[in-house]
Amino acid sequence: xxxxxxYYRLIPVVxxxxxxxxxxxxxxxQRAAGINLPNGQLPQLSKPLAIAKPCLDEHPEWRAAQTxxxxxxxxxxxxxxxxxxxxxxxxxxxxxxxxxTLMSTHMAEDALTKSDDLDGDGDPDIIRIKLEVxxxxxxxxxxxxxxxxxxxxxxxxxxxxxxxxxxxxMSVKNFRSNKANAILRAPSPVIRIEQGxxxxxxxxxxHYFPHTLHFHGVDHSFQTASGGDNDGVPITGEKPVMPxxxxxxxxxxxxxxxxxxxxxxxxxxxxxxxLNGMFVVEENRPNNWVQTFNIGAGHVRYSSAAIKEKYDRExxxxxxSIDKNLAKTIQESNDIREISxxxxxxxxxxxxxxxxxxxxGHSFPYTLRDALIxxxxxxxxxLRLANTQHSNIAIHIHGHKATITDYDGVAVNPVAQITRxxxxxxxxxxxxxxxxxxxxGLHSYGEGVWLFHDHxxxxxxxxxxxxxxxxxxxVYESMxxxxxMPMVREDALDDVLTNSFQNKEKPxxxxxxxxxxxxxxxxxxxxxxxxxxxxxxxxFIIRGLNKAI
Amino acid sequence: xxxxxLLLSLLSSTATFSAMNHGGMIxxxxxxxxxxxxxxxxxxxxxxSEDVDITIxxxxxxxxxxNGKMFTYDKREWQVPGCARVNVTFINEDDIxxxxxxxxxxxxxxxxxxxxxxxxxxxxxxxSFIVPSRDYTYYIHCEVSTHTEKGMKAQLKVGKGSxxxxxxxxxxxxxxxxxxxxxNDRFTWLSLAFSILIGALLISWLSNMLAxxxxxxxx
Numbered sequence: 001x002x003x004x005x006x007y008y009r010l011i012p013v014v015x016x017x018x019x020x021x022x023x024x025x026x027x028x029x030q031r032a033a034g035i036n037l038p039n040g041q042l043p044q045l046s047k048p049l050a051i052a053k054p055c056l057d058e059h060p061e062w063r064a065a066q067t068x069x070x071x072x073x074x075x076x077x078x079x080x081x082x083x084x085x086x087x088x089x090x091x092x093x094x095x096x097x098x099x100x101t102l103m104s105t106h107m108a109e110d111a112l113t114k115s116d117d118l119d120g121d122g123d124p125d126i127i128r129i130k131l132e133v134x135x136x137x138x139x140x141x142x143x144x145x146x147x148x149x150x151x152x153x154x155x156x157x158x159x160x161x162x163x164x165x166x167x168x169x170m171s172v173k174n175f176r177s178n179k180a181n182a183i184l185r186a187p188s189p190v191i192r193i194e195q196g197x198x199x200x201x202x203x204x205x206x207h208y209f210p211h212t213l214h215f216h217g218v219d220h221s222f223q224t225a226s227g228g229d230n231d232g233v234p235i236t237g238e239k240p241v242m243p244x245x246x247x248x249x250x251x252x253x254x255x256x257x258x259x260x261x262x263x264x265x266x267x268x269x270x271x272x273x274x275l276n277g278m279f280v281v282e283e284n285r286p287n288n289w290v291q292t293f294n295i296g297a298g299h300v301r302y303s304s305a306a307i308k309e310k311y312d313r314e315x316x317x318x319x320x321s322i323d324k325n326l327a328k329t330i331q332e333s334n335d336i337r338e339i340s341x342x343x344x345x346x347x348x349x350x351x352x353x354x355x356x357x358x359x360x361g362h363s364f365p366y367t368l369r370d371a372l373i374x375x376x377x378x379x380x381x382x383l384r385l386a387n388t389q390h391s392n393i394a395i396h397i398h399g400h401k402a403t404i405t406d407y408d409g410v411a412v413n414p415v416a417q418i419t420r421x422x423x424x425x426x427x428x429x430x431x432x433x434x435x436x437x438x439x440x441g442l443h444s445y446g447e448g449v450w451l452f453h454d455h456x457x458x459x460x461x462x463x464x465x466x467x468x469x470x471x472x473x474x475v476y477e478s479m480x481x482x483x484x485m486p487m488v489r490e491d492a493l494d495d496v497l498t499n500s501f502q503n504k505e506k507p508x509x510x511x512x513x514x515x516x517x518x519x520x521x522x523x524x525x526x527x528x529x530x531x532x533x534x535x536x537x538x539x540f541i542i543r544g545l546n547k548a549i
Numbered sequence: 550x551x552x553x554x555l556l557l558s559l560l561s562s563t564a565t566f567s568a569m570n571h572g573g574m575i576x577x578x579x580x581x582x583x584x585x586x587x588x589x590x591x592x593x594x595x596x597x598s599e600d601v602d603i604t605i606x607x608x609x610x611x612x613x614x615x616n617g618k619m620f621t622y623d624k625r626e627w628q629v630p631g632c633a634r635v636n637v638t639f640i641n642e643d644d645i646x647x648x649x650x651x652x653x654x655x656x657x658x659x660x661x662x663x664x665x666x667x668x669x670x671x672x673x674x675x676x677s678f679i680v681p682s683r684d685y686t687y688y689i690h691c692e693v694s695t696h697t698e699k700g701m702k703a704q705l706k707v708g709k710g711s712x713x714x715x716x717x718x719x720x721x722x723x724x725x726x727x728x729x730x731x732x733n734d735r736f737t738w739l740s741l742a743f744s745i746l747i748g749a750l751l752i753s754w755l756s757n758m759l760a761x762x763x764x765x766x767x768x
Contacts, residue, residue, distance in 0.1 A: 028733070032726035035719060037616040514617060516732035524737065525744040532748015539749070540756050 004548040007541045014541065017534045024530065026523045033517060040512025045500050052154040052497045055079035055369060057483045069097045071289075073301040074313070077477065079484035080370040082294070083182070087301045090192075090293040093124065106183045111166040112292055119196070122287030127193055128200045129292065130166035133207035133275065134184055135159070137327075141334040148172050148180035153363040153462050155499035158327035158356055161273040163188035163213075163261075165293050166204060183295055186361030187388075188261075188277030190294035190316045194304070195256045195284040202248040203241050208336045210240035210265050211275065213249055216428060217259035217409050218279050220251040232264045240265045256283040256306075257409020258384040258430040268349040268390075272326055276388040278318050278430075281409070282306055297360040298370055303382075311434075312379040317371075319425070319454070319470055320361070321354035321389035324463060354391055357459040357469035364460075364471035365496040368485060373397075373474040375437045377447060383433040387425035393459060395423045397435065397474055398450040401443055406432035419443070422455060437476075447476035449486045465502055575676075580641075580668040584659045587634065587677040591655055594632035594682055601629045601636065605649055607691060607701065608642030615718045617727075618700035620647070620691065625703035625717050628710070631682035635705070638675040641668035648691040651705060655681055684708035 057079065065075040068088035076082060085104035089097050093114030094107060102109065114124035136150035137157040148171050149157055164184060173179045193199050203213045214232030222237075224230045229237030230249050241247045263275035278297065282290045285305035294300055300307075300314040307314050329342040356363055360371040375381060383402065387393050403419040405412060408430050412418075419442070423431050436443040453460050453471040462468030475486045500506040507513055575582045590597070606623040615621065620643075629635055639649040650665045664678040680687075684707060691701035704714045716723035731737075 028731065030728045030730050032722070033729050034722045034726070037618075037727070038729050039616055514727075514729060517729045519731050519733055519737045521737075521740060524741055528741045528744025529748040529751075532745040532750070533752055534748075535745065536749035536752025536756075540752055 004545065007544045007548065010537060010541050014534060014537050017530060017537070021527065021530050021534060024523075024527055026520060026527050031517060031520075038515040038517050041515040043500070043505050043507060043513050045505050046503065047155075047499060049506075050155070050499045051494065052151075052499070054365065054493055054497060055483045055485050059083070060483070063484070069101050071302060074299075074303075076299050076301055077374050077480055077484055078299065078370050078372055079368065080182075081484070082296070082299065082301055084301070086183070086293070086295055087291060090291045090295075091289050091302050093127075093292070106167055106169055106181055108166040108168040111168075114289075114292075118198070121284075123194065123289050125194075125196065126198045126200075127292065128202070129191065130202045130204055131163045131213070132166050132204050133211055134162055134164045134167075134171075135207065135330060136162065136180055136184065136186065138330045139332060139334050139339075143178075145178065146331055147178055148184060149178050150180045150185060151366065152186070152322075152356060152358055152361065153366050153468060154497055154502050156356065156363065156462060156502055158322045158324055159273070159330040160186050160322065160327065161207070161270070161275050161330075162186050162361075163203075163263075163275060163277055165189060165295070185296050186274050186358060187297055187318045187320055188275065190278040190280060190297050190300075190318070191261065192280045192282060192290045192292050192294065192300075192304070193251075193253070194282050194288050194290050195253055197252065199251040199253075200248050201251070202246055204246045205241045205243055208243050209270075209340065210234075210242050211263045211270065212240050212247070212265050213261055214264035215249070215251060215259065215261050215279060217257070217430075218251055218261070218281060219253035219255050220249070224248070224250045234265060253281045255409070256281045257406060257411075258386065258432055259409050260386060260388065260428060260430070262388070266344055269326060269343055269347065271388065272321070272323060272349075272352070272390060273330075274320065274322075276320070278316055278384065278386045280316070280384065296370060299374070307382055310380060311382040313375070314382040315373055315384070316360075317383055317385045317395075318360055319385070319387045319389060319393050319395075319459075320358045321391065321459075322356040322358070323352045324355040326352065327356075352390070354389060354458065355463040357389070357454065357461075359470040359472050363462050364468045365493055367470065367472040368493075371472045372480075372484070372486070373435070373452065373472070374477060374480060375435075375474060376477050377437050377439060377444075379437045381435040381437065383435050385423060385425060385431045385433065387427060387429055389459075390427050391458070392424060392426050392456060393470075394455040395425070395452065396421055396455045397452040399445040399448055400435060400437075400450065400474070402433040402435040404431055405434050406430075435474075447478055449476075449479050449488060450474040462502055465504055467496060468502075578669070579672050580666065580674045582674055582676040583665040583667075584654075584663060584678065585676040586658060586664070586679060587636075589658055590679060591632070591658065591681040594679065596632070597634045597679060598630050598632040599634070601633045602638070603627055603635065604638045604640065605703075606640045606642055607647040607649065610642060612700045612718070615700060618718060620696050621700035621718050622649075622689075622703050625720055626706070627703075628706040629680060631680065631684070631708045633707070634677055634679045636675060636677045637664075637666060638673055639666040639668060640673040641671060644670050646670065646693050647696070647701070648693060649689060650692050651678070651687050651689045653685060653687045654678065680705075680707045682708075684710055686710040686712055686714060688714055 062081045068084050071088040071091045073087050085101045089105050093112045095113045113128040116126040118125040137146040137159045140147040212232035234240045259279040261279045263270040282304035283306035288305040290304045291302040297316040297318040303314045359367050401419050401421045403417050439446045452474050460469040460471050479487045495501045611623045612618045612621045641647045646669050648667045654662045656662045666674045666676050687705040689703040690697040700718050713721045
């Protein structure tokens, strides 16, 4: 069988060729550049480049100081000032305002009822508040997108929950829009009441999961007058408020200060989802109507009598964070059993990371729209800071040293008060600051556009893209444009307002990205020929051996 | 013993003094030249073979022709004969500090084997050094933090030199290269498939030839 021997002899040749092929294998997908590095290229964008407007300037008429239904509210020079009708309704209660004001809010007629001047000092003492639970950027079976959309920063739409005043009407801007109505937003509204008020807060659970209300630091009895649950903790009180059900909590706080409220069901998840808000008890004064809802927190357009005695302005600064993995659990399924599984069992809080950081429901650059501190020289500004992230924050206001007047709603003895420039807040802590704008080299270094931000640097980025997070500005009126935007360099905000920048796709400083190398065709073709030879030879051997048998 | 110690310490301090002065640093508010040596010959040179004047510019703008780099010199290779006196004019075109730092000169006349011109901002300085006779490639760079790594590296060949240094822009590849993705398209894969086919057909053609030959010879 001479033929068979020939074929056997060819086998080592094939093996050699295979070894050669392995050795000479070209770098198919990446290789070293050699002397010259590849040319730069423009980035590949997953979505068309879109640059958001810094300020939409939708309601310039809302900025002026004005009186609505007898409520004389302060000027608010922000790009997005609070709706004066909401402010009037929040001060007077829905039962004491005109139909025109009521129709200019999106609140239900029983969202806030104020009545009964029990102590005869000129203000109502029985306050009835109704809260709902809303979802922003959640899943919808009718579209691959989320609904209703709420951008915390350009193009960034994490799933968020919030308490809101009981609402009325549409949840979106109009029938053709997916954008959440302005009142549907983060954070949960700041609730403000007067010391000694009898407050009845009803949670109307409009959501698909059970929730409760827990009042953190606000004076309340363990049980209601009728023996019902009043602390909101399912393991010590009643079962949570089930979807479609309601429960009323009763408070009559004897102590004033900056406090919190939050859901106490699956607290780790539900709190981080956004079911938390600031709760401010104002000192008792005669004829003291307080702004019971500060929607979106921030500037308080109608401060209480006690605050007006000492301060020129007041701001509620609510710091929150979002874990994108938790946030997406409400975006990936429309089946509440699946959402519950993903959120409450698959998601693991002990492996949690915070990715987005918000001040008053927005991340930079959208904090510029409604979370500025606006000031004039020689003022005393009341800042109420609350941290409902699970990490610590260390807030720093450039160019200023403010005085800490209250810790967790308890006043510090004036002689022991500390003036400093970093204010650290652990989870759930509150600080009240007196920010003085006296240009004395200590309290203030003068007028300017001064950044204020968390100095824990994770907090100043949007999922790692900086500048972002809870960065905001303290702007003196002399450096504020008529539309509420600070006077900054014309191109200063171009990058941060671009969706591709936030998407991590746009190189910084308008540079290019490293490009690609051209394929090495000679190498590729020679190697291809070699592989062809191997295949041909193998076929030849196999066929030959088969024939020889 | 005391005297000996005193003598030793005196000697050593004199040595330090002379080292600082020797080849010295010429400094002003614009910059510094270290080991300026226009007239002292290396041991192996009997005379200066040639006076070579070279002007070297350094700055950010020269790196613009090189992808992914930040600073470099306008030229990154020079060649001079052995025993040449090299008169370097180093022009810094940036507002920051740059250096022309050359290594490998004989230590007995150039402390640390270096010749350096440093210019603190926009401006220029001129200094000289005399190279020994042997063929050697001298390493030139700017040692301001990151400048060497991001492009500011060059070489001076004396005579034939002793090979090339790594990672000189436009001249030699880096020793630890970056890897880049290859821009493959449909044509890339088609040409690969086609060449494999040709290879296989080649064997098939060869085997047919062989079969024909065997047939012929058996006939």
